[in-house]
Structures are given as structure tokens and as C-alpha cells.
Amino acid sequence: MKIEFILNGQPVQVDVPGATRVVDLLREHFALTGPKEGCGSGECGACAVWIDGVTKLSCLMVAAQLQGREVTTTEGLGEDDSHQIQQSFARRGAVQCGYCTPGMVMSGAELLRQEKNPDRAMIRKKMSGHLCRCTGYHKVVDAVEDAALLMREGKK
Amino acid sequence: MSYGKQELPGPGMHHSLHVAAQVYAQFLCYGNALVKACEALRHTLYNRAALMLLQDDISAFAMVPGGVRHLTTGQDISLAALAEIMQPDDRLCMGESLMPTTPEMPKGGEAFRLGFPHLIYLYGAHLVRLEVDELTGQITVDGYLAFTDAGRVLNPQNYEQQVQGAIAQGLGYALFEDLSTRDGTILTKDFSTYILPSSMDIPDIESNAVETIEHSGPFGMKGLGEVTLNGPLPAVAAALIHSGISVNRAPFTPQRILEALQKQGAGRP
Numbered sequence: 361m362k363i364e365f366i367l368n369g370q371p372v373q374v375d376v377p378g379a380t381r382v383v384d385l386l387r388e389h390f391a392l393t394g395p396k397e398g399c400g401s402g403e404c405g406a407c408a409v410w411i412d413g414v415t416k417l418s419c420l421m422v423a424a425q426l427q428g429r430e431v432t433t434t435e436g437l438g439e440d441d442s443h444q445i446q447q448s449f450a451r452r453g454a455v456q457c458g459y460c461t462p463g464m465v466m467s468g469a470e471l472l473r474q475e476k477n478p479d480r481a482m483i484r485k486k487m488s489g490h491l492c493r494c495t496g497y498h499k500v501v502d503a504v505e506d507a508a509l510l511m512r513e514g515k516k
Numbered sequence: 517m518s519y520g521k522q523e524l525p526g527p528g529m530h531h532s533l534h535v536a537a538q539v540y541a542q543f544l545c546y547g548n549a550l551v552k553a554c555e556a557l558r559h560t561l562y563n564r565a566a567l568m569l570l571q572d573d574i575s576a577f578a579m580v581p582g583g584v585r586h587l588t589t590g591q592d593i594s595l596a597a598l599a600e601i602m603q604p605d606d607r608l609c610m611g612e613s614l615m616p617t618t619p620e621m622p623k624g625g626e627a628f629r630l631g632f633p634h635l636i637y638l639y640g641a642h643l644v645r646l647e648v649d650e651l652t653g654q655i656t657v658d659g660y661l662a663f664t665d666a667g668r669v670l671n672p673q674n675y676e677q678q679v680q681g682a683i684a685q686g687l688g689y690a691l692f693e694d695l696s697t698r699d700g701t702i703l704t705k706d707f708s709t710y711i712l713p714s715s716m717d718i719p720d721i722e723s724n725a726v727e728t729i730e731h732s733g734p735f736g737m738k739g740l741g742e743v744t745l746n747g748p749l750p751a752v753a754a755a756l757i758h759s760g761i762s763v764n765r766a767p768f769t770p771q772r773i774l775e776a777l778q779k780q781g782a783g784r785p
């Protein structure tokens with residue numbers, strides 16, 4: 361099945377079985393290893409990507425659903441360099457093994473598009489779909505707060 | 517008896533302090549061996565640098581970012597240049613370290629019912645603040661404070677990461693995580709049956725380092741990780757008992773809390 365969509369800003373075309381899972385399509389066909397498969401059943405959030413700017417679980421979507429849509433992964437989040445939230449995650453120690461990070465970053469960036477000054481409770485709520493075994497979430501919340509502050513100050 | 521989410525009595529709600537000790541022989545062994553291997557590698561680098569600059573005194577060299585400096589002349593040699601003239605064998609450095617758990621094995625060991633003494637201990641004290649919903653049995657953890665003595669702190673951010681991550685795991689162990697098996701098969705195979713804490717279940721965790729210097733450890737460290745994982749379960753249990761909910765089996769699921777509350781219900785106003 362021929363499918364055309366926009367991937368990280370570039371128009372792409374693939375010919376794959378329509379039932380290919382989006383997480384496999386991204387990782388194996390496009391070598392975008394940002395989205396991770398943690399559970400494969402919509403429970404962990406490690407595979408999150410944006411579809412038309414909304415965070416979705418790529419393990420629960422099939423390639424055919426991408427026709428005409430816009431897909432964004434961590435690799436395409438920043439305009440030229442990395443997105444502020446990615447830098448804040450690194451700087452604030454919100455990454456340990458890093459498995460949950462690409463998914464968290466997608467949700468975090470989505471939140472910051474909608475809310476310029478989120479409080480810690482809002483951030484925790486937004487991140488609640490992403491399981492993390494390593495960080496205890498404290499520094500993840502710090503990182504999103506930090507990114508929000510820097511973005512408000514106009515540091516991109 | 518009043519229902520609903522309650523702050524139970526006592527200053528700052530009900531809280532509990534738990535003190536844990538933990539040994540870190542493995543980390544010490546590994547860390548000390550790593551330091552020795554690095555020292556051996558540095559020695560080789562100085563030797564090769566001396567050779568390149570036709571110097572004979574390797575004590576005149578020091579490491580600088582990205583290279584080695586000859587202090588007397590101020591000349592730098594990059595690590596890349598040094599690596600080029602090193603044989604593959606030269607690039608491999610080994611160090612080893614042994615760490616007995618006790619200086620002498622006690623005879624018979626009868627006196628040590630809790631196990632043989634170790635040389636190095638870590639210490640932690642945890643304070644947890646939680647609320648119990650008497651209607652549903654749900655526990656909400658509202659605050660967490662940890663003090664940890666893991667020797668010297670080289671990187672405060674990594675230190676906090678270890679403490680906060682381990683406490684979240686410990687709270688999972690106390691509240692949700694329940695591996696169940698039948699006939700050798702795991703029944704809780706996914707995240708919908710084996711419940712990990714999410715960002716909504718873990719509060720902000722305040723970590724304080726009680727910094728000590730462990731002279732036998734690498735750069736004064738003892739190592740950190742498990743000692744903070746051990747604290748949350750007994751701290752939560754003690755908080756529950758402190759507020760009159762007597763539980764003796766973890767995880768403290770809503771069902772178990774409700775059962776405990778019902779059992780005591782008769783005696784309540």
C-alpha cells in the first residue's frame with residue numbers, strides 16, 4: 361500500500377503493508393529510533409509521537425492511518441538545533457536510562473505549546489501517560505518547568 | 517467515623533521516619549579497580565608523551581582537558597596524537613581491587629544472627645507524609661524527605677537522581693507492585709496488571725546528602741542506589757501503623773487497607 365505523509369517536515373512516500381505498526385515503520389523503515397517500544401500495548405508511552413501536532417502512541421497506530429498526515433518524532437522536534445525541552449531534560453538530569461525520554465519530550469513539548477506557564481501539578485498530569493523506572497519523575501517535572509521558563513524568556 | 521479523604525492527626529499529618537543501613541562492597545571494589553586502571557592508563561600516557569617530547573621525567577606531566585601537558589615547557593600533546601602511537605595492547609589498562617566484607621571471619625558466626633558484619637555501611641533516614649482515603653483505601657503520598665550518607669558526593673545531580681529514582685521504585689514496591697505467579701508462570705505480565713507508579717503517584721522528593729568521607733572508597737565515595745530503595749516500604753508501613761492502620765503485608769493496596777480498616781472498624785467511634 362502506498363502511503364504519503366509528512367515526516368519531520370519532509371514529504372515522504374512509502375509502500376508497506378497498511379497494517380504495519382507506525383512504531384515499526386518509523387524505527388525500521390525510516391531509522392528514526394527516537395520512538396521506543398516499551399510495551400506495545402498502549403501502557404507505557406515510550407512510543408509517543410505527534411500526529412498533526414497531537415501526542416499519540418505509535419504502537420497503537422497502523423501505517424495506513426498516516427495518509428495525508430503530519431508526523432513528528434523527537435528527531436524533528438527542534439527547528440534547527442534541539443528543542444528547548446530536550447536541552448532542559450539533559451541539563452536538569454531528567455534522563456537516566458533514557459528509554460522513556462523521547463515519549464516524555466513529545467508530551468512535554470505539546471504541553472508547552474498549549475500552556476506557557478504550567479505548574480507542577482499540570483506537568484505531572486500531562487506526563488502521567490509515560491512510565492519511567494529510573495527518575496522518580498521529580499527531575500522530569502523540573503525539566504519541563506525549566507523549559508517553560510526559558511521559552512517564556514525567549515531563549516527559543 | 518468520618519469518610520472521605522482525611523488528613524490524619526498529628527503535626528504535618530502522619531509521617532514516619534525509617535532508618536536503613538546498607539553495604540556497598542561491590543561498588544567499592546568496582547570503583548577502586550576503576551581508579552587503579554585509570555591511574556595505570558595515565559602513567560602510560562605520560563610515558564608516551566615523554567617519549568614524544570624527548571623528556572625523561574614523567575612527573576613533569578599533567579592531564580589537561582583533551583590531552584597531556586608538559587608543565588615545564590607548557591607543551592600540550594593531544595590524546596588523539598598519543599593514541600596514534602600506542603599499540604592496541606598499550607591502550608588496555610587493568611586494575612583490580614579486593615574488598616573483604618569483614619576483616620576476619622568470626623568463628624562460628626553465632627553472634628551474628630543478622631549476617632556477617634561488613635566494613636562499609638551506608639545510612640539513610642526517610643520521612644514520608646501520606647493520606648489515606650478511608651472510603652476507598654487509597655493511599656496518596658504527599659511528601660517525601662530523604663537523608664542519605666553515601667560517602668562523598670562527586671556529582672550532586674547524579675546523587676539526587678539515584679535517590680529520587682530509588683525512592684519512586686521503593687514507593688512502587690510499597691503501594692502497587694505485586695508480582696504474582698501461578699505454577700511458575702507470571703500472571704502480571706504487563707503494565708496493566710503489574711502497576712508501576714506514574715508521575716501522579718510520586719510526590720516531589722527532597723534529597724539531602726549527609727556527606728562523609730569514606731577513606732577506603734574511590735575518592736571518598738561509598739556508592740549509592742539501593743540504600744534509598746530500602747526506605748520507602750518500611751517508612752510507609754510505619755506511617756500507616758502510626759495512624760492506627762495495622763498492616764503487615766505489602767503492597768498496601770486499597771483492598772488491604774480497607775480490610776485493615778474494617779477489622780479495626782468495630783473499635784472505632
Ligand code: FES
Nearest residue numbers: 398399400405419
Ligand atoms: S510501546 Fe506504545 S505505549 Fe508502550
Ligand code: FES
Nearest residue numbers: 457460492493494
Ligand atoms: S529514564 Fe529510564 S525509564 Fe525513564
